[in-house]
Amino acid sequence: MINLTINGKAVQAPEGSTILEAARSAGIYIPTLCYDKAVEIYGACGLCVVEAEGIPKLLRSCSAKCSEGMVVNTESERVVQSRKIAMELLMSAHDGDCVAPCQLNCPARTDCQGYVGLIANGEYDAALKLIKNKIALPASIGRVCPHPCEKACRRQNVEEPINIAQLKAFAADMDLKSDSYVPEVMPATGKKVAIIGGGPAGLTAAFYLTIMGHSVTVYDMMEKMGGMLRYGIPQYRLPKEVLDKEIAIIEKTGVKLVNNVKLGVDFTIESLKAENDAVIVAVGAWKSSSMRTPGEDLEGVYGGIDFLRAVIKGNAPEIGEKVAICGGGNTAMDACRTAVRLGAKEVYVVYRRTRNEMPADKLEIDEAEEEGVIYKFLTNPLSFNGEDGKVKSITLQVMELGEPDASGRRRPVPVEGKTEEIPVDSVILAIGQKLVSDDVKELELNERGNIAADQDFFTTSIEGVFAIGDATNRGASIAIEAIGEADRCAKAVDAYLNGQALDTRVPYISKRDESTIDYSDREKKSRINPKVLPADVRNKNFDEVSLGFTEEEAKAEADRCLECGCREYYKCKLLSVAQRYDINPERFKGEMPQKYSHDENAFIERNTSKCILCGLCVRSCREVMNLSSIGLLGRGFKTDVSPAFSLPLDETNCNNCGLCVQLCPTGSLTEKFNLKKQVPLDEEYTEEFVEIDGKQSSVLVSRYNGKILRVIPNDEISRNSGLSRAELQAKLK
């Protein structure tokens, strides 16, 4: 045995061991991407470098042998710098998306491609479970979310984005129709968490913390849970029965829900803190913003969310026949469409820019118009004019579009001297909402009057008190933003309860340069929207407008997905090494070595633009299988892995043993799933045995949600058996 020291730890290694072997046997991590015991040492990736005292050069630990008394450092500054640059260089030439843009653009990082793909395969149950990893109220959110995911969807470069939000609602509705999925709750930790506010943020945090085994109570000032989902979204968009069912599922996990209690009246943050191990403040923003326009205090002028809440609670105010709604967002749409349903004859939407700049969802804008809403674009209220204290008309300043502002939208500027007056019976100001600051005076606020919370750790000025959602930092936003924060906050609180601080920032991932993607080979297929109630029916009642997807529609729509994200995301060794180092490959942005390519046979798919040239495929094919079906082609930056004479794999002597795929550290070589639509899934691998010609042979079986996705030969017998994947699967017991 040889005695050496690695990172200050005394290690013994058998004679002839490499430093890598010695370190691994001692449980010390050294990254590698081109090393595998099955093949000869290669030394290409250079990630396994270490420093040894008295040796000026960095050593590649995969090949450098241990010697007696050697003092090795596997994490010195020089070593880390070398690995970091290697990874930055490697990723600068890795043309691949780890995850799809839809998922990246979702504030909650919902695995959109995953559930869309599962729906396309008819795996609704698995789709719902996947959604519930991130969204506790998917049937509700699927209906109301302005879906940033769809804005990033690449399918719009072919024709239109995938209808991701409606697919989510579809999967969730399927679940609500049958035995609803209630996730398994981990063993009780004995820790208590109080959450103030039962809106989407509070309920989400409660759901995930409860699943983690903590004892959670949600306190809410309203009669029922749901927050803005209940009291800010009209019934025709989100039937409260749906919300009720989803909240009931959350409650089934063991969350305690307490209503009709108000912060500052029934309890304080400090009092909750005293009784709990952690507190999350998720009180939301419940006050309508002012426009600071003369006449706002007249009778008949209502705040947007105040108006919606009153209607939902059954206390709809008298709005008369002529109603003007000021604002262009989704609250404005909710208000105008509610006004129509309440029987108003003339409903105006006053918006200072044009239709194109409206922040509201396009479908909402169109549907409102179908229902009779009149848009007053390029107008801005100058004053609300009243008689006897009641509003009678609005004076509008006529606007025009000027130069683009910081947001890229053209700035509206007044047309000097041009005004217009419209008679109204009531006005609804839907221009935003704010936190009632007094409620949270125990906490430090920022200059906007919102709770100052750390954006990555969610901590506040009081230790053990966390804050999320509309009440914090930049103020009110869309529900999915608050849900994303709640999900991450739950993890941060869980860590806190374990005495740790968790940074919830998303680690590095690889993204393709959008400008280089070619869609010319894609067949055009129109986006499918669920059917809706006819305008002249729906504008008279509060029935849900959307009829939801049928199964056929949902499958067909989901099938349009371009499958942007990498199928090997969950087991990508390249990504796991990249995320260990604080890398910024942008520094070395430049030409990509290979064009994005696609070559496949019945089992294997190849995409050389993701290849990192570790050589494991080429070497294993030559050294282990003795086939040399693939080799290295070209030199330098343009070096490429290719079958001989650049033939398709099926025209070579490749026997589809799959060893190359098994060893590929990234998604350059992938084994297809046993699914019609390919989806990146976090499969579970097990080694199992089959009988081939009377001999026991090992195969790797991957399963997801109980379904077998891949059966991969795992020893000499199965690799050389010539059996197809389906035949191997048939042999499984």
Added chain:
Amino acid sequence: MRIVIGQGSCGIAAGAEKVRKALLNTNINAEAISITGCIGMCYLEPIVDIYDDEGKLTRLVKVSENDAEAIASFVESGDASAVEKLVVSDEDSEFLSKQTRIALRNCGIINPEKIDAYVEAGGYTALKKALCDMSAEDVIEVIKTSGLAGRGGAGFPTWFKWNAARQSEGDEKYLICNADEGDPGAFMDRAVIESDPHNLIEGMLIGAYAIGAKHAVVYVRAEYPLAIKRLKNAIKQATEKGIIGENIFGSGFSCDFTIKAGAGAFVCGEETALIESLEGHRGMPRLKPPFPAQSGFWRKPSNINNVETFANVSWIINNGGEAFAAMGTEGSKGTKVFAVTGKVKRSGLVEIPMGKTLKDVIFDIGGGMKTDKPFKAVQMGGPSGGCIPAELIDTVIDYKALGATGAIMGSGGMVVMDESTCMVGMAKFFLDFTAKESCGKCIHCRIGTKRMLEMLERITKGEGKEGDIELLEELCYSIKDGALCGLGQTAPNPVLTTIKYFRDEYEAHIKEKRCPAGECSDLIEYKIVADKCKGCTLCARNCPVNAISGTVKNPHVINTEKCIKCGKCYTSCKFGAIVKE
């Protein structure tokens, strides 16, 4: 009377073969006409040496086939006036007289295609001495005394490698000659093989005897067809004479000899990549250790030296290690051959003792600059080396002293630059070479050199940004540290040394979008100075894109939008009326 025509590749390219044929058509006795290899005076090719019966030499330079009759008349009459204008000047003769030739001692003198010529010049006596009078250990000891170090670039002590291979267990060993000379601007190894192939064979056989190898292999790039032809011929002749084969000189020592033509990948000059290539694999370096001395060709103990190293061996055996060690400095012994090219007046092969200075080579022997522009820097060691600026011209030729500048001794490429050379452009040129020649195996070299090249391309286009120099340096040091083989580890040297000595030039490109040397076409504009333009129309006629307009005898004007900055007008103008800005 003997007429000897210099017929190395360079001489032939300059027209030596035509001269030979023309001379054969004169009344000179064909028997008297013979060939030799390369004397190393590239700038004077073709060269014809005429020895009279007393052996007195008259050297004629820049000879063309049209001079054949004049030469014939001189040969017949002995009257030199007929060839007066061809006789080499005293000044040019100094190019050779100031050199000390060991490795090149027979080059350009003997007939490389005749073994007898080599034997006459004392050839194969060292081999006989080694095989018959010395033990292998004695040979290694002499080499150790001589201080001979590997001339391929790294400068590793030759005896040490030989001894390691000798000590390695196994009766199957290989002695390999690396003749994959690939540095741009280096051609000394080609010259040795073309001009004195038996010297290489003799050196290799002595080496094979020393390490106990029964097989000698020369890995030579396929782009050297003449070298391969002459070496094959030499092997055949030596085999016929029993110098290669079984029981050489009755000593009991046997060795066979083969040639492998490499397909021209620069990286195959790296010893482990060379071995991979010899074995029929893709030329990519192997990890060291194990070193070739332990596990090399076919995983057998192998020793690899380059051509110039072997070319010194027979001289050392004949003259003793001490004689060789008497030349040079404390740490660098013997002589070194340099291929001097670029903006220098006399370009060619220069062999001088270690310890001389760069100034001795470039100015004393090389004659200084070709043009009136001052000397700026010299690139040593090709793409693996670095540039040494004018202020360090007194640097001594010594492994350590050259290394201290950031450059290397290298295989002996010496590219001389004057003030018209852009140092960023120079670094870019070498990076372009290494990036293309990278085998693609390790990350640092494959992607790192490409990214460095992209940055240099941006800088020379005027698209550099603040922080680029620091990023380049960071990348350089990381590549040096992380690359798998010598190619990658040394690739950053041209960049690092140009940043070290010419940082202001990088900054001018980045901050002022200006190329001080006026070489980066994206950063310059050609203009005609109206006062100086005589309206000769030459520039307009030379312009490939018709960007110059004007009438005869009136000042012309360049349309800068059309101009492709090829510089043809600039070089063709006889009045200095065209300027770069």
